[in-house]
Amino acid sequence: MTISCRGLTKVYEGGKSGWPALRGISFDIGPGEFAAVTGPSGCGKSTLLNIIGLLDEPSGGGYFLHGRDVVKMSDLERSDARRDGIGFVFQAFHLLNRLTALDNVCLPMMYAGAPDKAIKSRAHELLHKVGLKGKEIKTPLELSGGERQRVAIARALANSPKIILADEPTGNLDSSSSREVMNMLLALNKEGITVVMVTHDRELAALAGRNIRMMDGVIES
Amino acid sequence: MxxxxxxxxxxxxxxxxxxxxxxxxxxxxxxxxxxxxxxxxxxxxxxxxxxxxKDVSGMARLKISQNNSRLFSSPDAEYTPPPAFTYEDVLLLKRKMPGLYMVSPEARDWHDVLEYNGRRVNTNLLGVAPDWIKRDFVYTLRGRFLNWHDMENKLRVCVLIKKAPLPPGNSFEKSMFKKWNYAAAFDTLVSHNDLLGKPVKIEGVNFTVIGILEELPASKRPEVMMGYSNSKDIQILAPVTTLTHFEFINARNSLDVSIDTGSEQTFEESLKLIKNFLKIRFGDEDSFIIENQMELIRExxxxxxxxxxxxxxxxxxxxxxxxxxxxxxxxxxxxxxxxxxxxxxxxxxxxxxxxxxxxxxxxxxxxxxxxxxxxxxxxxxxxxxxxxxxxxxxxxxxxxxxxxxxxxxxxxxxxxxxxxxxxxxxxxxxxxxx
Structure with missing residues (x-):
């Protein structure tokens, strides 16, 4: 299994006993699957995605990534696993506005310590792939929302991850841009990348091969 | 990276x-x-x-002077004056410790009138020995300095000091210097006349000027930079023996003696020997104060x-x-x-x-x-x-x-x-x- 969760819980601090966001979640996602996580606001979708993406730690339960027990990993190991194995696409793009599109795409490879030349050519290649040829030296503020999200996808692909985690990737986009981004994710999935996408949009969710519906911190179906 | x-x-x-x-x-x-x-x-x-x-005055320097507190503290009838360091003592010390680089006695006499060519000016006189020239301060010498022959024969010869122009200072310092410059007339006389080889009269006694020491400009004299110069009030140097003989200086007065032991290595040893010398010669070493340059610089x-x-x-x-x-x-x-x-x-x-x-x-x-x-x-x-x-x-x-x-x-x-x-x-x- 690519992703394997066993009784995951997450309790946020606050109040007397804390606030439980996840209350025992178990599921498996196999390699090459496209899973959409849906559910109303506050049901714990993003928390789950953060834990899967190693951005957050569960309060209890087990999480195995490619069979490795994540709970036992050090911060450095988690950082490396995140850098080399997971690409993120966020609703708010989360690009660094002071850098050009090209430099944003270069960044994950630089953290991975790749040689300069390889980084540059791969970044050009990825921007070309997401249809942004000629816009390499534009900063995110000079790009449209759809273009920004495509830069973000290129960045997510930089270190050739096996998993892409998308948190409401179309939430800030108009319908045509949304469709483009969705098509891109579907295409990547066809190439064999496992995609986990959090979304509100039932239509988009229907395009995914698998639906995980959440409610109040547990999986409904 | x-x-x-x-x-x-x-x-x-x-x-x-x-x-x-x-x-x-x-x-x-x-x-x-x-x-x-x-x-x-x-x-x-x-x-x-x-x-x-350190470079200029040397570490291995000390000065013997009479303990003044002894001189003035017993005004009763039984009072016997404390021992004085005389020229004979200087010679004896030199004989006993030939390794000493410099043994320079000195005695001052203030307010002497120098007469040259009918002009009379006020001066201060310092009785010294040939070793005086070995001290730190830098002059250029025209003519010659005092020698042991002058000393032995109590010759009436003298060396004049020609002052360098004033170092730059603030206006207050300048005006104070002007006001208190006792030797202004002397300086003028020396700078306007070449007195080398000329006869002069000091308090009516005939002397011959055998040398003229010219001070370097203040910027080139370390002792000025360091804020001390113990010759600044002196205009005339003469053999201390001559000055004693002609009663410029009271023969019973004690001399100040500056000593350079020659090197830092021998300083402590020499200091011990000198203390010993004082003890044997004068019965107790407390009659004299020893200023220790090494100690001073260390402090x-x-x-x-x-x-x-x-x-x-x-x-x-x-x-x-x-x-x-x-x-x-x-x-x-x-x-x-x-x-x-x-x-x-x-x-x-x-x-x-x-x-x-x-x-x-x-x-x-x-x-x-x-x-x-x-x-x-x-x-x-x-x-x-x-x-x-x-x-x-x-x-x-x-x-x-x-x-x-x-x-x-x-x-x-x-x-x-x-x-x-x-x-x-x-x-x-x-x-x-x-």
Whole structure:
């Protein structure tokens, strides 16, 4: 299994006993699957995605990534696993506005310590792939929302991850841009990348091969 | 290595993007550098002076003089005068300790009238021996100096001292000097007439001028730079034997004797022998005071080391203040860029990368501020001081370098905590920040 969760819980601090966001979640996602996580606001979708993406730690339960027990990993190991194995696409793009599109795409490879030349050519290649040829030296503020999200996808692909985690990737986009981004994710999935996408949009969710519906911190179906 | 490149690049772009904040940080650390450079140049100047003093006056110097408290403290009928160090004692000491480099007795006589060609001027007289010329102070000599033949035969010969022009000083010093310059008339006489080889009368006694000592300009005389010159009131040197014979000096008066033992190595041993000499010759060594130059310089060195530590600590305090400024700015930066930290962590930066990023940024601030401050400090201690007539501070080239390094190190040290805070933010929490 690519992703394997066993009784995951997450309790946020606050109040007397804390606030439980996840209350025992178990599921498996196999390699090459496209899973959409849906559910109303506050049901714990993003928390789950953060834990899967190693951005957050569960309060209890087990999480195995490619069979490795994540709970036992050090911060450095988690950082490396995140850098080399997971690409993120966020609703708010989360690009660094002071850098050009090209430099944003270069960044994950630089953290991975790749040689300069390889980084540059791969970044050009990825921007070309997401249809942004000629816009390499534009900063995110000079790009449209759809273009920004495509830069973000290129960045997510930089270190050739096996998993892409998308948190409401179309939430800030108009319908045509949304469709483009969705098509891109579907295409990547066809190439064999496992995609986990959090979304509100039932239509988009229907395009995914698998639906995980959440409610109040547990999986409904 | 790659993270360092990322960190430096990000650092520069952040510094450029937040100009006001960066300039304030530069200033905070620059002030530290300026204070530090000032402190260091003051310390260097002190050590330079001490070194010169050592070079010039020698470490192995001591002076024997009569213990005046004994001279005046027993005014009763039974009073017997304390023993006096006489010229015979000087000769005896020289015979007993031939290894001594210099044994220079001296006795003063104030307010003598010098007569030349019908002109009469006031002067001060110093009775000396040939060894006097071995002392520190630098003159050029025309003619010859006193010799042992003059001494033995009590010849009426003298050497005149021609003063150098006044060193620059403030107007108060100048006017005070003018007011109290007892020897003004003498100076005029000597500078307008070449008295070498000429007969003169001192208090009615005929003397021949056999030599003229010309003082170097004040800037070339270390004893002036060091603020002491024990010949400044003296215009005429003559054999102490002659002066005693002609009763310029009371034969019962004690002579002051300056001694140079020749080297620092033999100083302690010689000091012991001299004390022993005094004891055997005069029954007790307390009749004389021995001023120990070695001790004096040692004490002065200790004092300046203490002063230096004080000054350095002030410089360091200024740096610490600058460092706190950097820490404050870096903390503010961390909080302002929390989301960015989250993004970087999400795309693969580890804690070390984040920590490095903020430290490098702070060190860049410190480096630039340090260079800025060193520049200001350099200009302040060099040209500006000269323009305002304060005299240039001694700035060795390594001082600005060291201060830049300290500025960088201070920034590094004070950035560690904010960088640690940044590195320990949870990626998910950081991403949620607005």
């Amino acid at each position: 790659k993270s360092l490149v990322i960190a430096a690049r990000t650092g520069f772009s952040e510094i450029r993007a937040h100009k006001t904040r960066s300039i304030l940080s530069f200033l905070a650390i620059a002030v530290g550098a300026v204070v530090f450079i000032n402190a260091f140049s003051a310390i260097c100047a002190t050590y330079e002076r001490l070194k010169k003093q 002065r060195t200790e004092k300046s080391v203490k002063n230096s530590l004080m000054t350095i600590s002030l410089g360091m305090l200024a740096f610490i203040a600058g460092g706190i400024g950097i820490m404050n700015v870096t903390l503010a930066t961390v909080f302002a860029r929390t989301k960015e930290i989250g993004v970087r962590r999400a795309i693969g930066a580890n804690r070390g990368d984040i920590m490095l990023q903020f430290i490098v940024e702070a060190v860049l601030l410190g480096l630039i501020g340090g260079v800025l401050g060193s520049g200001i400090g350099y200009i302040w201690n060099g040209p500006v001081r000269v323009i305002f007539g304060m005299g240039g501070g001694a700035i060795e080239p390594w001082i600005p370098l060291v201060s830049v390094l300290i500025a960088a190190f201070t920034s590094f040290a004070f950035a560690i905590y904010p960088a640690w805070v940044a590195a320990n933010l949870k990626p998910a929490d950081a991403l949620r920040a607005e």
